[in-house]
Amino acid sequence: MLNFKLQIFLFLLLTGNLFYLIRLVKQEYLDLKDTILWFFGIFSLILATIFPVPFFYLSTLLGFEKTINMFFLISIFILFFIILRQTISISRALRNNRILLQELVLLKKEYMDDKSKMIN
Amino acid sequence: MKKLIIIPAYNESKNIEYIIHKLKKKAGYDFIIINDGSTDETSLLCKKYNINLIDLPENLGIGGAVQTGYKYAYNNNYDVAIQLDADGQHDPDFLDLIIKPIEEGEADYVIGSRFINFSGYQSSRLRRIGIVFLSLLIRIIYRKRITDPTSGFRAASKKTIKSFCVNYPIDYPEPESIAYLLHHGYKIKEIPVRMEKRIAGNSSITFFQCIYYMAKVSLAIIIKSTNYRTISKGDS
Numbered sequence: 001m002l003n004f005k006l007q008i009f010l011f012l013l014l015t016g017n018l019f020y021l022i023r024l025v026k027q028e029y030l031d032l033k034d035t036i037l038w039f040f041g042i043f044s045l046i047l048a049t050i051f052p053v054p055f056f057y058l059s060t061l062l063g064f065e066k067t068i069n070m071f072f073l074i075s076i077f078i079l080f081f082i083i084l085r086q087t088i089s090i091s092r093a094l095r096n097n098r099i100l101l102q103e104l105v106l107l108k109k110e111y112m113d114d115k116s117k118m119i120n
Numbered sequence: 121m122k123k124l125i126i127i128p129a130y131n132e133s134k135n136i137e138y139i140i141h142k143l144k145k146k147a148g149y150d151f152i153i154i155n156d157g158s159t160d161e162t163s164l165l166c167k168k169y170n171i172n173l174i175d176l177p178e179n180l181g182i183g184g185a186v187q188t189g190y191k192y193a194y195n196n197n198y199d200v201a202i203q204l205d206a207d208g209q210h211d212p213d214f215l216d217l218i219i220k221p222i223e224e225g226e227a228d229y230v231i232g233s234r235f236i237n238f239s240g241y242q243s244s245r246l247r248r249i250g251i252v253f254l255s256l257l258i259r260i261i262y263r264k265r266i267t268d269p270t271s272g273f274r275a276a277s278k279k280t281i282k283s284f285c286v287n288y289p290i291d292y293p294e295p296e297s298i299a300y301l302l303h304h305g306y307k308i309k310e311i312p313v314r315m316e317k318r319i320a321g322n323s324s325i326t327f328f329q330c331i332y333y334m335a336k337v338s339l340a341i342i343i344k345s346t347n348y349r350t351i352s353k354g355d356s
Binding site: 098101102105106109110 | 174175176177178180184187188191192195290
């Protein structure tokens with residue numbers, strides 16, 4: 001079970017994180033759609049900090065030796081999905097960047113060809 | 121028939137003059153060099169000889185550069201696009217042979233293979249092992265014998281050009297593009313060609329990249345088959 005002092009400490013830490021995340025969205029450093037997983041992760045942890053008892057029973061039911069191990073595992077999964085989402089975004093951005101660059105050079109080529117035809 | 125030769129070039133200043141002189145002698149073909157963000161004199165040399173050139177400001181990788189060429193071919197209404205390496209490995213004397221099956225309507229995509237007549241440079245032993253493996257993988261999945269899946273000497277019909285404008289692999293695209301076409305029912309034919317050892321410089325794939333290359337390409341061939349099958353089932 002969680003120690004009360006640790007509970008307070010985790011709650012403050014996570015709430016601080018939550019407000020920081022809200023500020024980033026408000027200041028448009030982040031798009032809301034990209035932060036859903038972060039919000040979900042922080043909310044889940046806050047919930048577990050405030051009401052640890054159901055999580056304790058759940059972890060015992062699932063066969064974890066310690067409740068904290070279940071938290072670690074859940075956190076790893078959330079982080080895994082966040083990284084996966086980021087990889088998807090990077091792949092998409094690179095693809096879009098390539099298409100734009102190709103269109104740009106093809107247009108430039110067409111323009112230069114037309115220009116040289118006009119001069120000649 | 122309008123014919124275009126696409127030559128992707130990345131830091132090929134030592135080889136590009138040779139290929140330019142060889143291609144200038146070849147009548148009936150237009151050619152375009154796609155300078156893939158080279159940091160050497162490649163672009164300057166092309167400009168010096170007043171060659172049809174597309175200068176990419178950033179390095180897109182071989183697939184991105186070749187796709188730019190296919191897009192150029194499509195925009196300018198070419199009937200056949202031939203891909204040729206800038207390192208002098210591919211002999212332009214085979215150009216007429218490689219486009220023949222397309223002209224006669226026998227194939228949508230023609231690959232110049234060095235492993236039919238086994239003449240000319242046969243690549244290193246390690247690479248040949250990789251080629252045999254990829255060839256086997258394609259044969260198992262797509263039931264088609266491709267003797268030289270890594271050959272960069274290829275010709276594409278108008279239909280294939282259009283398809284490549286939308287979908288072309290980015291890195292190490294040769295075997296993957298074959299998998300893509302076979303899955304979509306394109307007719308692929310191989311013809312025997314003779315290849316030379318590259319004139320200067322090192323190949324884009326070094327010994328240490330071989331493992332990554334094999335893993336990436338094999339995975340791509342397998343994923344392409346499953347993925348596209350699901351999509352095509354959904355479409356029908």
